[in-house]
Amino acid sequence: MVRAQDRKFVSADPEKCVGCVVCEYACSMTNDNTFNPAKSRIRALRLGPLNNIAVACRHCEDPACVAACPRDALRQEEDTGIIVVDEDACDGCAWCISACQFGAMMMHPDKKVVFTCNSCKDQEDGPQCVKWCPEEALTFVTAQQLAQKSRITAVKNLFQESKEKKAASK
Amino acid sequence: MFAYAGKILRVDLTTGKVSTEPLSEKLAKEYIGGIGLGIKLLMDNSKPGTDPFDPDNPIIYLTGPLSGTLGPTGGNSYAVVSKSPATGGIGNAESHGFFGPDLKRAGYDAVIITGKAPKLSYLWIDDDKVEIRNAEQLQYKTVKETDDMIRIELGDFYIRVSAIGEAGEKLCRFAAIINDEFRAIGRAGMGGVMGSKNLKAVAVRGTHDVNVANMDGFREFIKMIYERMKGPATKKYKTLGTPENVLVLNSLSALATRNFTNSQFEGAEKVSGEWLNEHYVKKIVGCATCGMRCDHIAVVPEGPYAGATSRLEFECLWSMGPLCGVDRLDAIIEAMRITNEYGMDGISIGVVVAFAMDCYENGVITKEQTDGIDLSFGNAEALIAIIHKIGKREGWLGNALAEGVAKAAEIIGGDAYKYACHIKGLELPGYDLRTLKTAALGFSVSFRGACHLRNGAYSPDVKGKVNRFKIEAGRGKMIVPDGHVYNVIDSLIVCKFSRGTYYDGNKDLANYYTLATGIPMEPDELNVIGERIENLARLFNVREGKGTRANDTLPWKIKNCPVPEDGPAKGVVVSDEEHQLGLDEYYAARGWDSDGVPTVEKLESLGLGEYAYIVKDRVKGGKA
Numbered sequence: 001m002v003r004a005q006d007r008k009f010v011s012a013d014p015e016k017c018v019g020c021v022v023c024e025y026a027c028s029m030t031n032d033n034t035f036n037p038a039k040s041r042i043r044a045l046r047l048g049p050l051n052n053i054a055v056a057c058r059h060c061e062d063p064a065c066v067a068a069c070p071r072d073a074l075r076q077e078e079d080t081g082i083i084v085v086d087e088d089a090c091d092g093c094a095w096c097i098s099a100c101q102f103g104a105m106m107m108h109p110d111k112k113v114v115f116t117c118n119s120c121k122d123q124e125d126g127p128q129c130v131k132w133c134p135e136e137a138l139t140f141v142t143a144q145q146l147a148q149k150s151r152i153t154a155v156k157n158l159f160q161e162s163k164e165k166k167a168a169s170k
Numbered sequence: 171m172f173a174y175a176g177k178i179l180r181v182d183l184t185t186g187k188v189s190t191e192p193l194s195e196k197l198a199k200e201y202i203g204g205i206g207l208g209i210k211l212l213m214d215n216s217k218p219g220t221d222p223f224d225p226d227n228p229i230i231y232l233t234g235p236l237s238g239t240l241g242p243t244g245g246n247s248y249a250v251v252s253k254s255p256a257t258g259g260i261g262n263a264e265s266h267g268f269f270g271p272d273l274k275r276a277g278y279d280a281v282i283i284t285g286k287a288p289k290l291s292y293l294w295i296d297d298d299k300v301e302i303r304n305a306e307q308l309q310y311k312t313v314k315e316t317d318d319m320i321r322i323e324l325g326d327f328y329i330r331v332s333a334i335g336e337a338g339e340k341l342c343r344f345a346a347i348i349n350d351e352f353r354a355i356g357r358a359g360m361g362g363v364m365g366s367k368n369l370k371a372v373a374v375r376g377t378h379d380v381n382v383a384n385m386d387g388f389r390e391f392i393k394m395i396y397e398r399m400k401g402p403a404t405k406k407y408k409t410l411g412t413p414e415n416v417l418v419l420n421s422l423s424a425l426a427t428r429n430f431t432n433s434q435f436e437g438a439e440k441v442s443g444e445w446l447n448e449h450y451v452k453k454i455v456g457c458a459t460c461g462m463r464c465d466h467i468a469v470v471p472e473g474p475y476a477g478a479t480s481r482l483e484f485e486c487l488w489s490m491g492p493l494c495g496v497d498r499l500d501a502i503i504e505a506m507r508i509t510n511e512y513g514m515d516g517i518s519i520g521v522v523v524a525f526a527m528d529c530y531e532n533g534v535i536t537k538e539q540t541d542g543i544d545l546s547f548g549n550a551e552a553l554i555a556i557i558h559k560i561g562k563r564e565g566w567l568g569n570a571l572a573e574g575v576a577k578a579a580e581i582i583g584g585d586a587y588k589y590a591c592h593i594k595g596l597e598l599p600g601y602d603l604r605t606l607k608t609a610a611l612g613f614s615v616s617f618r619g620a621c622h623l624r625n626g627a628y629s630p631d632v633k634g635k636v637n638r639f640k641i642e643a644g645r646g647k648m649i650v651p652d653g654h655v656y657n658v659i660d661s662l663i664v665c666k667f668s669r670g671t672y673y674d675g676n677k678d679l680a681n682y683y684t685l686a687t688g689i690p691m692e693p694d695e696l697n698v699i700g701e702r703i704e705n706l707a708r709l710f711n712v713r714e715g716k717g718t719r720a721n722d723t724l725p726w727k728i729k730n731c732p733v734p735e736d737g738p739a740k741g742v743v744v745s746d747e748e749h750q751l752g753l754d755e756y757y758a759a760r761g762w763d764s765d766g767v768p769t770v771e772k773l774e775s776l777g778l779g780e781y782a783y784i785v786k787d788r789v790k791g792g793k794a
Contacts, residue, residue: 018455018463021268025240025459029389034379035239036275037328045327049351049467049481050453109377132240134396134461 004061007081008140010042010117010127012054016137019044019052023129023138030120030128038109041117042129054138056129057083057104057117065116068099073113080119087113172383173235173686174198175277178211179300181293183367184225184285188300193279199689200777203234203279205262206661206703208251212260213706213781215282218713222255222359223341223366225286231273231332231372232281234663235687238274238380241392242399243665244682245459246270248332248349254358255343255366256518256574257595257619259711259721263346263360264663266457267353269330275376287368290339292320295374305370310336312511313348320373333371334361335513340563341365342572344518344597348510352465352481353457356515358596358618359574383688391685395671399461403670407464408454412484413443416492419601422632423739426602427492428547429524430591430727433602434735437497441487446499452479457665464667468503475504482506485622488600489520494527495547505553512561518574521597523556525575526567528589535582541565591725594619594716603728605739606631607641611752612649614722615766617707623666625653639739641748646755654700661703702776704760705768712767713784719766722753 024040032039042056059081066074066083073089074096076082083105090113097105097114108115119140120127130138139145171193180189201207208230220227229252236244248270254261273281276295283293292305308316316333331349338345338361345361346354355361364370382388398404406414419425420438427435439445450468457465470478480503490496490505509519529535530545537544541559543552559568570581575590575597591598596619603610612627613620622628627649631638636645658679659666672678676693683691711717724744732741757764761772770782 018453020456020460021458022240022461025245029240029385032379033385034381035245036377036379037271038377039379049455049465049479050469052455132396134399134456135463 002079004081005144006142007059008119008142009059009081010056010119010129011058011139011141011146013137013139014053016135017044017052017054018135018137019046019054020134022132022134023054026128026132030123031118041106041115043103043106054129055102055104058102059083064099064101065096065105068095070095080121082119082121083116085114085116087111090114171195171198172381172688173239174203175233175274175279177277177279179278179281179295181281181283181300181302182285183283183287183291183302183369186302195689198235198279198687199691200699201703202658202661202683202699204232204247204249204264204661204663205251206657206699207280208232208249208262209260209703209707209710211280211282212251212253213710215284216253220253222253222258222261222363225367226284227253227363227366228282228284229360229363229367229369230280230282233270233274233279234661235683236662236664238271238376239382239388239686240459241388241682241686242395242459242461243457243668244662246457247663247665248273249660249663250347250355250360252360252363253714254360254596254618255341255362256359256576257716259594259619259714259716260617260707261358261360261363262618262660263355263357264660265332265347265349265353265355266460266665267350268458269332269349269353269374270663271380271458272330272374272376274380275378276374277376277378281372283367283369285367290368290370292333292371292373293369294324295372297375297377308370310339312336313513314351314511316371317351320371324373326375329373329375331371331373333513334364335511335561337512337514337561337572338362338365339370340572342514342560342563343574343577344515344522346513346515348513352510354510354516357517357621359515361513382686384685388685391682395668396461398671398673399668404462404667407462407667410443410447411454411464411466413446413466413482413487415484415600416442416487417444418632422605423733423735423737424602424605424632425488425492426598426600428495429493429521429528429589430598430602430604430725431528431731432735433605433733433739435492435497438492440497441491441499441502443484446482446487450499450503460665462665462667468499470500470503473500475500478504478507480507480510485600486516486520489517490523490553491520493520493524493600494553496550496553497548498550501550501553505557508554508557508561512557514561515597517599518597519557519560521591522560522571522575522578523553525578525589525591526556526571527552529582529586532585532589534584534586534589535567540567588726588730591727592620593723593725594721596620598725601628602733603724604731604733604742604744606638607744607748608636608638608645608649610724610728610744611641611645611749611756614724614749615649615753615756617704617711617717624656625649626656627652639742641744641752643751643755646752646757647759649756650759651697653704654697657700657703658696661699698776702778705773705776705778706781708762708768709773709778709781709784712788717767719753719757719764722766724749
């Protein structure tokens with residue numbers, strides 16, 4: 001039994017991500033054996049050259065997408081947190097797409113049912129977008145790890161700043 | 171077909187007629203795609219003597235066989251080919267970013283656009299659905315505004331747009347086409363051709379799959395290239411970027427300054443890549459599907475241009491900086507930003523302004539003619555002011571300069587021609603040809619006019635492989651092979667920054683091609699294709715009266731203004747004697763006649779026999 005806080009998802013570091021969409025191509029190559037960002041389960045967005053981020057399903061606790069589905073076509077896997085789509089039950093109504101705050105739920109262009117990140121669970125070495133990301137901006141992490149990383153960075157900055165101030169005052 | 175879309179789209183803007191035809195595998199293999207296929211299609215779809223701004227001059231958008239794949243740099247590219255309003259010969263340029271892959275996914279290897287829309291329009295390619303839409307609301311909008319407004323109108327953030335700004339609409343002869351805010355089909359005035367067709371933009375959304383022939387092999391191959399991109403072959407582009415060249419060239423007396431008067435710049439430190447990165451670069455980003463990061467995004471933190479943001483590369487930094495005597499990076503960043511907004515070639519614009527400054531300082535134009543702008547070298551405010559005037563074609567001088575230096579010199583008259591630094595009508599890029607003489611020879615024979623990207627002839631000079639102060643025996647032959655490589659690179663449309671990652675050269679590139687397309691390709695065949703493209707481009711120029719020795723010239727200052735600085739370069743110019751010697755050798759090495767025209771035998775050996783009439787007609791016509 002995996003605790004909810006130990007579930008991993010793909011997360012992008014906004015400082016490192018440059019919006020190059022390598023992740024999108026790696027995803028469609030892995031999951032659909034073709035090159036087509038419209039079939040990617042992770043999408044990158046560039047809002048001007050300085051603002052880039054890639055977004056994939058964050059495997060939320062009590063996910064809004066599952067709650068929104070009127071046909072019970074979505075369920076969350078207990079261990080992994082992955083949202084599983086019953087493609088026979090899904091009729092492509094897009095309620096779940098409206099419900100997701102991250103735009104991580106998408107309509108498949110051929111199948112006309114929704115799809116989202118499956119953490120490449122069939123791949124031995126995990127999510128392939130993470131493996132291909134040239135910036136090492138993507139990580140497969142838990143929420144705890146993300147929090148720790150931010151905390152460590154914040155503390156480092158704090159001490160770095162005070163050091164620099166001291167050096168400057170000398 | 172794999173990797174190729176297998177389809178060519180034709181759009182006639184005059185009649186609104188849209189049609190498609192298949193791309194044959196034979197044509198695909200013989201010309202690859204990109205500029206190779208583009209030059210072939212231009213040759214076969216245009217009449218001799220057509221004015222570049224005539225509706226009958228086709229403008230051709232092309233993808234490459236790798237566009238739309240995860241292949242680094244090849245995956246994200248497109249090219250444009252047309253008859254150049256700057257040179258009257260072949261016009262070609264390539265751009266990366268995000269636009270190209272969508273054009274491929276929409277299903278096209280090439281889009282041949284002819285005619286002229288009755289009113290300002292844009293082309294909307296939504297997979298198989300192609301529509302010519304009204305763009306009157308976009309008149310004189312910047313490239314960025316055009317991009318945003320089209321995506322809002324069509325309701326999809328992920329639509330990709332390739333657009334012109336005000337300069338293109340006003341038929342500036344060095345107007346660019348720009349995609350993704352700062353990625354340009356920069357050189358040879360392709361934006362002006364768009365403007366002449368009342369075509370403001372091409373917007374595209376492609377949702378089809380792109381499939382390669384051998385997915386497993388392709389995946390392994392590109393994984394290797396991505397790994398190599400993390401290594402030394404691309405280090406320069408990921409660290410200081412091309413502005414690293416500022417101090418390197420300055421130390422070689424090859425940093426052309428004040429319109430090729432000096433070869434060293436006293437302000438070089440202040441406009442160096444080192445200074446730029448320390449004080450202005452906020453983030454280094456990249457194109458789609460690329461393992462390198464080369465886009466140095468510079469932001470001005472304070473002062474009159476605070477907030478100005480632009481990507482900055484060496485060539486444009488040089489043309490608007492040292493070449494204009496300007497040592498202020500904040501002004502150069504602002505100049506680059508507005509140049510992109512108007513949609514102009516960032517190399518040509520600086521050479522044009524430097525030309526105007528030289529004319530001004532030498533009394534060829536007066537302050538009255540500049541509308542009161544003090545166009546002295548080093549005046550950063552004047553640089554910005556005159557760029558605005560050129561972008562808008564405002565005033566007598568702004569209007570003249572928008573024609574490019576060659577035609578502007580004719581309009582201005584007098585001694586102005588002496589200060590016009592161009593070859594075949596295209597402004598010089600950032601290398602002092604007096605002290606880099608292999609480059610001088612290479613640039614003079616380039617089919618698109620002055621260009622450092624047609625044969626990389628500056629490389630042996632800068633690397634110290636030759637006596638760079640003299641064109642000696644052997645030099646003409648030396649620059650031939652790289653010309654072929656560069657033609658192949660621009661037909662596969664892989665980025666030239668990535669050229670160092672193909673450790674095995676043509677062997678790697680042939681393998682890359684075959685894995686993607688399934689079409690067998692040997693390394694030597696690529697060399698032949700490169701040569702075929704070179705000859706076909708030259709033939710086009712011959713057909714248009716721009717492809718003989720008389721056109722392979724060097725600018726007046728390069729031949730007549732000795733380098734003034736003390737040191738090994740002092741007093742150097744390129745003499746006509748050494749230049750002609752280099753041309754003799756180059757033509758001989760190419761199997762061309764002494765006038766620089768391909769022989770019938772050469773054409774037949776390259777499978778270009780069908781064009782022999784161009785050479786024969788010329789002989790019959792008795793033209794020298």
